[in-house]
Amino acid sequence: MSSEPMPAIILVEPQMGENIGATARAMLNFGLTDLRLVSPRDGWPNERAVAMASRADIVLENTRVFETTAEAIADLNHVFATTARTRDVIKKIATPRAAAAELRAHAVAGSQTGILFGKESVGLSREDVTLADSIISVPLNPDFSSINLAQAVLLVAYEWFQTGDATPPVQVHNEERPANKAELSHLFDRIERELDARGYFDPIMQRKHVILQNMRNMFQRLGLMESDVRAFQGIIKGLTMKLKDKNNDRDTP
Amino acid sequence: MSSEPMPAIILVEPQMGENIGATARAMLNFGLTDLRLVSPRDGWPNERAVAMASRADIVLENTRVFETTAEAIADLNHVFATTARTRDVIKKIATPRAAAAELRAHAVAGSQTGILFGKESVGLSREDVTLADSIISVPLNPDFSSINLAQAVLLVAYEWFQTGDATPPVQVHNEERPANKAELSHLFDRIERELDARGYFDPIMQRKHVILQNMRNMFQRLGLMESDVRAFQGIIKGLTMKLKDKNNDRDTP
Numbered sequence: 457m458s459s460e461p462m463p464a465i466i467l468v469e470p471q472m473g474e475n476i477g478a479t480a481r482a483m484l485n486f487g488l489t490d491l492r493l494v495s496p497r498d499g500w501p502n503e504r505a506v507a508m509a510s511r512a513d514i515v516l517e518n519t520r521v522f523e524t525t526a527e528a529i530a531d532l533n534h535v536f537a538t539t540a541r542t543r544d545v546i547k548k549i550a551t552p553r554a555a556a557a558e559l560r561a562h563a564v565a566g567s568q569t570g571i572l573f574g575k576e577s578v579g580l581s582r583e584d585v586t587l588a589d590s591i592i593s594v595p596l597n598p599d600f601s602s603i604n605l606a607q608a609v610l611l612v613a614y615e616w617f618q619t620g621d622a623t624p625p626v627q628v629h630n631e632e633r634p635a636n637k638a639e640l641s642h643l644f645d646r647i648e649r650e651l652d653a654r655g656y657f658d659p660i661m662q663r664k665h666v667i668l669q670n671m672r673n674m675f676q677r678l679g680l681m682e683s684d685v686r687a688f689q690g691i692i693k694g695l696t697m698k699l700k701d702k703n704n705d706r707d708t709p
Numbered sequence: 710m711s712s713e714p715m716p717a718i719i720l721v722e723p724q725m726g727e728n729i730g731a732t733a734r735a736m737l738n739f740g741l742t743d744l745r746l747v748s749p750r751d752g753w754p755n756e757r758a759v760a761m762a763s764r765a766d767i768v769l770e771n772t773r774v775f776e777t778t779a780e781a782i783a784d785l786n787h788v789f790a791t792t793a794r795t796r797d798v799i800k801k802i803a804t805p806r807a808a809a810a811e812l813r814a815h816a817v818a819g820s821q822t823g824i825l826f827g828k829e830s831v832g833l834s835r836e837d838v839t840l841a842d843s844i845i846s847v848p849l850n851p852d853f854s855s856i857n858l859a860q861a862v863l864l865v866a867y868e869w870f871q872t873g874d875a876t877p878p879v880q881v882h883n884e885e886r887p888a889n890k891a892e893l894s895h896l897f898d899r900i901e902r903e904l905d906a907r908g909y910f911d912p913i914m915q916r917k918h919v920i921l922q923n924m925r926n927m928f929q930r931l932g933l934m935e936s937d938v939r940a941f942q943g944i945i946k947g948l949t950m951k952l953k954d955k956n957n958d959r960d961t962p
Contacts, residue, residue, distance in 0.1 A: 482860075484853040512853060546882055553871070554878035595876040600737040600765060607735075607863055610856075614864055618806070623848040625807035632799075 460563040463616060464490040464570035465609060466528050468584055471497045471576045477508025478606035479573075480515035485610070486617035491519045492528045492570070525572065525584050533567040534558075537588035538608055539580050540601060548590045555592045556615035571612055576605050632681040639685045644672050646689065650696050713816040716869060717743040717823035718862060719781050721837055724750045724829045730761025731859035732826075733768035738863070739870035744772045745781045745823070778825065778837050786820040787811075790841035791861055792833050793854060801843045808845045809868035824865055829858050885934040892938045897925050899942065903949050 465483055470476050470493060480491060493500060500521045509516050522528040529535050536559070542549050550558065555571075562569045572588055574580030585591065594603065594611055603611070635643075648668055651657060657664040680688075718736055723729050723746060733744060746753060753774045762769050775781040782788050789812070795802050803811065808824075815822045825841055827833030838844065847856065847864055856864070888896075901921055904910060910917040933941075 481855065485849050485856055487850045487852075511855065542882075546885075549880040549882065551871075551876055551878050593876075595870065595874045596738050597740040597870070599740075602734065602764065603738055603863075607860070610860055610863065611867055614867075617848065617850070618804075621848045623804055623846075625804050627802040 461566065461568045462488055462490060462563065463559050464492055464529075464532065464568070465613070466492045466494065466525070466570050466572045467496070467605070468494045468525050468528075468572055468580060469497060469575045470605065473498055473502035473504030473506075474508045475576060475605045476502060476505040476519075477510075477512075477516070479609045480505070480509040480519075481512040482606050482610040483613055484512040484515055486613035488613050488616065489515050489518060491515050493519060493521045494525050494528050495523060496521065525587055529570055529572075529587060531568055532570040534562050534569045534590075535572060535588040536569070536590050536592045537572045537580055537585045538592045538594070538612060539574065539585060540593060540596075541579065542591060542593050547585070547588065549593050550590055552592055552594055552612050552615040555590070555612070556619045558590075559616055560619040573605055573608055632683050635680045635682045635685040639682060640672075640675055640680065643685050643688055643692075644668070644675060646692060647671065650692060714819065714821045715741055715743060715816065716812050717745055717782075717785065717821070718866070719745045719747065719778070719823050719825045720749070720858070721747045721778055721781075721825055721833060722750060722828045723858065726751055726755035726757030726759075727761045728829060728858045729755060729758035729772075730763075730765075730769070732862045733758070733762040733772075734765040735859050735863040736866055737765040737768050739866035741866050741869065742768050742771060743823075744768050746772060746774045747778050747781050748776060749774065778840055782823055782825075782840060784821055785823040787815050787822045787843075788825060788841040789822070789843050789845045790825045790833055790838045791845045791847070791865060792827065792838060793846060793849075794832065795844060795846050800838070800841065802846050803843055805845055805847055805865050805868040808843070808865070809872045811843075812869055813872040826858055826861055885936050888933045888935045888938040892935060893925075893928055893933065896938050896941055896945075897921070897928060899945060900924065903945060 465479065465488060467476065467479060470479075476491075476493065476496065483489065483491060496502065498504075500519070501516070505516055506513050520528075536550070536555050537547075559569050559571075571592065572580055572584060574584065592612060594608060596603065657667070660667070678684075718732065718741060720729065720732060723732075729744075729746065729749065736742065736744060749755065751757075753772070754769070758769055759766050773781075789803070789808050790800075812822050812824075824845065825833055825837060827837065845865060847861060849856065910920070913920070931937075
C-alpha cells in the first residue's frame with residue numbers, strides 16, 4: 457500500500473498558524489503527509505504552525521506553498537472540496553465516508569487526489585469549489601454545525617484511514633477459555649440437584665420446567681468463561697454448607 | 710428517535726477548562742448533550758470551559774459533576790472506556806465505528822449508555838477501565854498517535870451520529886437532465902457521418918469499427934448531460950464549416 461499515492465490536503469488561504477499546525481497533527485494521526493497551502497495569510501514558514509504541530513512538524517517541513525488553488529491542484533486527477541454550503545451546487549456531494557471510499561479507489565488505481573479546505577471563517581469560495589470534481593459535506597447536527605478547520609481535516613483523514621486500516625471492528629482478548637457446554641451442563645445440573653434436595657420446587661412443581669429452562673438460557677447468555685463456572689461452583693458449594701454455630705464457632709451438627 | 714436515550718459523555722478528572730468546553734462543542738455538533746464530569750481538576754463551573762464552549766454552552770448548563778466514576782455511571786447499563794492502552798486488557802475492544810453500532814442498538818432498546826474519557830495526559834486509570842463493559846480504541850497511525858481529548862470525543866460522537874443520520878452517501882444535484890441514449894446515438898451517428906464524408910477512415914478502414922466503438926464507449930463513460938450533447942453538436946457544426954476567406958472576410962465558395 458505504500459506505493460499508492462495518498463490524498464493531498466490543501467488549505468486555501470488559511471488564516472492562523474495554529475490551525476495549520478493543528479492540521480498537520482490531524483493529518484499525521486492518519487498517515488497523511490502531503491500538505492499544501494494556498495496564499496497563507498501570514499506567509500510561510502510560520503512559527504505558530506511549527507509550535508502547534510509539535511512532533512508532527514515533519515509534515516510542515518514538506519509543506520508546499522502556492523499562490524493560487526489552480527496551481528496547488530495542477531498535478532491532481534481528482535479533487536474534493538470540503539464545504540458546508542451545498543445549495544446551488546451542481547457537483548456530486550459525498551459524505552466523508554463515501555468520499556474516502558472513492559479516494560481509496562483512486563489511490564489503488566495510482567491516481568493523485570486532493571481535498572480542499574477553505575478559510576477558517578468563510579470556507580471555500582465558489583470559484584474554488586468550481587475547481588473541484590466533487591464536494592465533501594460532513595453530516596452534522598443541523599441545530600449546531602460548528603467544526604473548525606483542523607476538525608474537518610481530522611474527520612476526513614480519519615475516514616480515509618479507516619478504508620485502509622485492518623483493525624477488526626471488535627477484538628476479544630480472552631486470556632481465559634470460554635466454558636464449554638459440558639461445563640455449563642454440569643453447573644446447571646448441580647444447581648437443579650441442590651434445589652431439588654431442598655424442596656425448592658415443591659410448592660411450584662408445575663413451573664419447575666420453565667424456571668430451569670430460563671435459568672439455563674440465562675447462563676448461556678452470560679457467556680461464562682471456564683473460570684466463571686468454577687467460581688459459580690464455589691458459590692454453590694458455599695451456599696449449601698451448614699451454618700456455623702454462633703455460640704461456639706463450630707459447625708452445628 | 711428523540712425518545713431514544715443518547716450516550717452520556719463522561720470526562721474523568723479533566724484538567725483544563727478549555728478541553729471541557731471543546732468537548733461540549735464536539736458533542737453538540739453530533740447531537741449529544743449529556744456531559745458528566747468526575748472530579749474536574751479546577752472544580753465547576755469553569756469560566757474557561759464556558760468561553761471555549763461558546764454557543765455550545767447549553768451542554769455545560771446541564772453538565773453534572775460527580776466525585777467518583779462509579780457514581781457518574783451508576784444509572785448506565787452499558788459503558789465504554791476510550792483508551793489507547795489495550796495491552797493486558799481482558800475486555801472487548803471495539804473501533805469507534807463498531808462501538809457506535811452497539812451504542813445505537815442499546816439506545817433503540819431503551820438502554821442508557823455512556824463513554825468514559827480519561828485525563829488529558831495519561832488517559833483512564835486501570836480501575837476506571839475495569840468499571841466499563843467494553844473498550845473503544847481509535848485506529849491511528851502507529852507512528853504518530855496523538856489525538857487530544859476533544860478530538861477523541863469528536864470522533865466517537867461523529868461515529869455515533871452517522872449511525873442515525875439519513876444523509877445519503879452521495880447526492881447528485883442535477884439541475885439538468887442526463888442525455889438519454891437516443892441523444893447520444895444521434896451524436897455518435899453525426900460524428901461518424903461527418904468523418905465518413907471527409908474520408909477520415911479511408912486509410913484505416915480495417916480499424917474503423919474499433920475506433921467508432923471506442924468513441925461510443927468514451928461518450929457513454931463521460932456521463933454527458935443533455936446540454937453537453939447540444940454543446941458537442943455545436944462544436945461539430947462549427948468544425949465542419951468552411952474556413953473564412955482571409956482576403957475579404959467572406960466564406961470561400
